Amino acid sequence: MHTFTCGRCGHLLDFVASACGRCGAPQGFALPESTILVLDGPGGDGWARCAEHGVTGCNWLVRANDGPRCESCRLTRTVPGDDDPDDAAFLVEMEAAKRRLVFQLHDIGLPVVDRGADPEAGLAFDLLSTRYEPVTIGHADGVITIDLAESDDAHRELLRNQLDEPYRTVLGHLRHEVGHYYWDVLIDRTGRHDDFRALFGDERASYQEALDRHYSSGAPDGWHDRFVSAYATMHPWEDWAETFAHYLHIRDTLQTAAAFGMVVEGPRAEVGAPPDLDVAVVPTDEIDGQSFWAVARDWTTFSAALNAVNRSMGHAEAYPFDLTPPAIAKLSFLHEIVRGASSSLPSADPAPPPQRDVGGRPQRG
Numbered sequence: 001m002h003t004f005t006c007g008r009c010g011h012l013l014d015f016v017a018s019a020c021g022r023c024g025a026p027q028g029f030a031l032p033e034s035t036i037l038v039l040d041g042p043g044g045d046g047w048a049r050c051a052e053h054g055v056t057g058c059n060w061l062v063r064a065n066d067g068p069r070c071e072s073c074r075l076t077r078t079v080p081g082d083d084d085p086d087d088a089a090f091l092v093e094m095e096a097a098k099r100r101l102v103f104q105l106h107d108i109g110l111p112v113v114d115r116g117a118d119p120e121a122g123l124a125f126d127l128l129s130t131r132y133e134p135v136t137i138g139h140a141d142g143v144i145t146i147d148l149a150e151s152d153d154a155h156r157e158l159l160r161n162q163l164d165e166p167y168r169t170v171l172g173h174l175r176h177e178v179g180h181y182y183w184d185v186l187i188d189r190t191g192r193h194d195d196f197r198a199l200f201g202d203e204r205a206s207y208q209e210a211l212d213r214h215y216s217s218g219a220p221d222g223w224h225d226r227f228v229s230a231y232a233t234m235h236p237w238e239d240w241a242e243t244f245a246h247y248l249h250i251r252d253t254l255q256t257a258a259a260f261g262m263v264v265e266g267p268r269a270e271v272g273a274p275p276d277l278d279v280a281v282v283p284t285d286e287i288d289g290q291s292f293w294a295v296a297r298d299w300t301t302f303s304a305a306l307n308a309v310n311r312s313m314g315h316a317e318a319y320p321f322d323l324t325p326p327a328i329a330k331l332s333f334l335h336e337i338v339r340g341a342s343s344s345l346p347s348a349d350p351a352p353p354p355q356r357d358v359g360g361r362p363q364r365g
Contacts, residue, residue, distance in 0.1 A: 001100070001252055002107075002285075003259040004029075007038040015103070016096055018059040028061035029099075031071050031106060037061065056095040072102040074114050080129035080148065087129045090148040094127055097171040101178060104252055108288075108338060110182065115142055121189075123181055137173065139180035146173065172245055179244030183237060186337050199330050200243075201236040210235040226326040243330045247338070249319070250299050250331075257283035257302065264305045281305075288339045292332035296323055 004013040011022035013036055019026055026039040028049055037044045039061075047061040051068035060070035067074070073095070080087045105112050115122030126145045128135045135147035187196045196203070211234065219230035227233050232242035264281040281298045284290075303319040310318045323331070 001104075001256040001259065002034070004036040007036075007041055015100065016057075016059055018053070018057070028059055029103075030061045031103065034103075034107065052095070056092050058095060058099065060099060071106075071112070071114075072099040074116065075102070075112075075123055075125050076127060077115065077124045077143075078126040078128065080127070087148055090129075091127060094146065094148055094170060097174055098125065100171060100252075101174045101248075104248060105178070108251065109340075110338065111185065121185075123178070137177065139177050142181055142184070144174075144177045144181065146177065172249070175245035175248045176241045179241035180237065182244060183240050187240075192337075195333070196240070197236070199333055200239045203236040203240075205235065207235055207237065224322065225324055228321060228323065228327045228330075239330070240334075243327070243334055246321070247331055247334050250295065251287055253306075253319075254283045254287065254295070254299065254302065255285040258285045264302055287335075292335040293328060295335070296328045296331065299323070 001015060004015065004017070005011060006013055006020040006023060006025055006027065008025040009020060009023040011020050013020065013027060015029065015036075017027045017036060020038075025041065027036050028039055028044075028047065029036050030047060037047060039047065039049075046063055048064065050058040050060045050062055050070035050073055052058040052070070052073045056073070058070060058073055060072060062068065062070050075098070076095070079091060102112055113122040115124035122142055124143050126143060127148055128145060129148045135149075136145065137147055138145055187193065193203075214231075214234040219227075219233040223230060223233045227239060227242070228246045229242050232239040262283060281301045283298065283302060287295055300323060307317040307319060310316065
């Protein structure tokens with residue numbers, strides 16, 4: 001995430017800001033400009049608030065000829081009724097997470113196609129409530145279904161423990177589910193099935209059988225050596241979606257750290273120790289120009305520092321995962337696709353230096 005400042009007084013703004021906390025100037029985020037504008041100041045002419053501002057608190061802006069709803073809100077095609085205050089509050093949180101997701105996808109250059117504009121290849125979100133009927137979270141042919149109860153901290157924590165998931169957030173769910181959509185876009189529609197199968201396995205295996213096996217037997221022994229998470233072991237589609245979500249986690253966190261000038265300089269190695277034991281990470285948002293093996297080395301150190309800080313505050317680890325070389329190879333493959341590299345397998349990407357070990361289809365969940 002980038003940093004944003006008020007165009008009137010220079011005060012630091014959060015991505016969700018609708019007004020400056022210092023001078024009170026009305027603010028709004030303009031996706032085409034990738035910045036926050038002062039609505040009644042220079043640069044704000046021709047922009048208006050999204051029609052959902054009063055409903056979900058959306059702080060995005062629209063141009064007069066683009067319609068009443070912003071690029072993120074247009075992707076939502078279904079919401080529950082407005083007569084339940086809990087659902088209304090959960091919808092606000094869900095839409096805020098979705099705006100962050102849409103901005104990141106736009107920022108890294110992935111196409112975000114509105115299903116209303118392209119019913120065959122577009123993306124849409126059905127945000128449903130279990131108050132009306134059971135909701136199965138998942139993706140099917142461009143439509144992502146999300147249970148608004150995931151915005152309830154108590155509900156989400158209960159499921160996290162029941163499903164033995166060390167990390168479960170609203171944004172994480174959205175990143176995982178949209179990963180299924182981008183499998184269709186980046187792998188299926190481009191015919192890169194052989195490249196995909198060489199790393200993730202054959203997605204033609206029965207999804208239902210894999211699902212039943214996962215929930216009856218759990219992840220196989222030794223899964224930590226090859227996958228980013230236990231759920232990734234379930235089926236190649238889920239391995240891709242989990243890897244995609246982790247890729248977005250890593251990019252966004254390192255970009256935010258770079259925007260705020262965060263640096264990890266220690267702990268330093270003992271005098272006389274091998275030089276590769278020195279720890280020094282300067283996060284950068286220029287990830288597209290790097291091998292993902294280099295990104296992963298920085299991430300391993302930076303996330304360890306984040307985890308230590310979180311534990312000092314009495315919180316759980318921010319990133320409770322260990323990336324292994326097979327998992328990084330999958331992330332590297334995804335990285336090559338996202339940054340528009342050739343169709344070759346990631347074997348062309350340098351292997352990690354030996355002295356630095358870093359440690360219709362059915363609906364897909």
